[in-house]
Amino acid sequence: MGNMLHGEYKVPGGKLVVVDLEVEDGRIARFRLAGDFFLEPDEALEAIDRAVTGLPAESSAADIAGAVRATLPAGAVLLGFTPESVATTVRRAIGRAADWRDFEWELLHPVAVRPAMHLALDQVLLDEVGDGRRPPTLRIWEWDEPAVVIGSFQSLKNEVDADNAAKYGVDVVRRITGGGAMFMEAGSVVTYSLYAPGDLVLGMSFAESYAYLDDWVLQALRSLGIDATYQGLNDISSPLGKIGGAAQKRLAPLPGTRSGAVLHHVTMSYDMDGDKMVQVLRIGREKMSDKGTVSAAKRVDPLRKQTGLPRAAIIERMEETFVRLTGATRTDLTPEELAEAEELVRTKFSTREWLERVP
Template sequence: MHGEYKVPGGKLVVVDFQVVDGAIRDFRLSGDFFLEPDETLEAMNAAVEGMSPSGTIEAYARSVTEHLPEGAVLLGITPEAVGVAIRRAMTGAAQWRDYDWQIIRGEALPPAMHLALDEVLTTEVGEGRRGPTLRIWEWANPAIIIGSFQSLKNEVDAEQAAAEGVEVVRRISGGGAMFVEPASAITYSLYVPGELVRGMSFADSYAFLDEWVLEGLKGLGIDAEYKPLNDITSPAGKIGGAAQKRLGSGAVLHHVTMSYDMDADKMTRVLRIGREKLSDKGTKSAQKRVDPLRSQTGLERAEIIDRLVATFQQRHGGTADAVRAEELAAAQQLVETKFLTPEWLTRVP
């Protein structure tokens, strides 16, 4: 068995082992990480030797932690990363470069059409009619997008949103509400086969799927990092957040919205952001809650997108593509039968 896992923000972790009589044997850990003292490597190998090959990531990590020598230092690797690599070896998880990635950069669309395309394209990938795809969104109008399980009345000031001309829609993924205006945000979706994140926990998969964008942001001079579960941050403040949905077809939808030049005052008028949530962040106003990319880079939004896409292509490949006519038709049908219906929007009143 052979498994590999690139730790987000860290190093490559490689495991090789055999499965003999229902147990892991001849376990060998390697990679470009750093360990001190030298005997830490053998201690980590011994921690996994003899364990069940069907164990959990948490079980492997716990055993590795318990076997570490006193004062051991791990750089670029974590006990959990060892567990992920083992699970990927056992499940035959794929690597990014195993796929022919498609990249879609289309015209501005209404919010409900974006949400419908997310569901359609994820399904298409899961059923093998489309290859894994990165799609960059362009917004046709201002919107509030609430999470699948959020209460509409608790999150949105509907009267104020209507007065401001802000459309309210609900997505299929969980997570929190977000406010966007055309040219104020950078939003992208990844539609990936489940094999790419097989063996990972939800938390691990979030960071794994966004590692390329962290590299891209760092290339723009932003000291970006991932804050579990789903926030992209920098020392200057929060940049954006991610959400996921795993469909029955086996594919994963992973989408991210990052602020470019957010009107935080308008955001606080249309969203009901509680005082407790703000005090939790240690701020007295919403202005500091979302730090725009524009202020940190001085670049135009289009240039930031160009450079992020270039980073993705350098790491994972990718060729230009477009949404197909049949995909658009299926999405339009979902807009009418699901995403613009009162039943969907108020599924959690």
């Protein structure tokens, strides 16, 4: 008999999925599914157990989900989970994935720095977590000047109206993650970065990892009365409109390790100046047409409008929620980290070469 493997996966916005299994001769054995989900009819649970038992241990998540879906009785109802979430939990069990509480998290909320410094800190802290010099960390951003932060692969001239950016004194910088441009003024957005070991999202697709890494902030927003949900790949939304968006970058594991690291950061609108934003950003007609709207400002419903709370109060609830869920300890950036980031600002993030790498 092989060693029993255990996996858990909290479906973002859904229920907890739990699996126990063994691996014998390269195949899944004695598989059992459990959780606080809802499933009808009762016999569907045993059908899922039978479908997964005997599959090759190296089966992809797509193959496992397909086997589960194929075995479900006609008319079966799954509430709070899906065949894909079962497959994710199986892959996490076999890979011995970690959970939030398996790490000693730190929470950083330093004083305001300029936009390029934030981007340099992202690279520094991601590298440190990746090579084990820093524990997993949540960092809240503060800044006191307007900026546009474009995605790593975006065209500068296609995204930013340079004349209007100069007119309004908007600093334009490029980050190391993909995704779209962010218009940021002092006090107008809530931005944070997570630096996590790759083990935390082991077995998840990219889409699942986005929602999983932001589930804590959705819990915080819901506690403030916002019906927050995850939409598409990387949007945090509510029935009143989009609230914000996420982006990621992953580091490959170092030689002799298996984890790597992931940078996951989010910007949510607190109190946007939509008129100024659409003058500085070149929001394409195609992006507007697929949303059925004529203005980027109308696509976003800021946190101030939805809560009536000061920005600091929203951040305080976010921090309280994160500490409660992860046990994080509040700490500060080290002088060495700040010095390394300053050097990266000088050599990379404030250079024309980096900003115009995609002209």
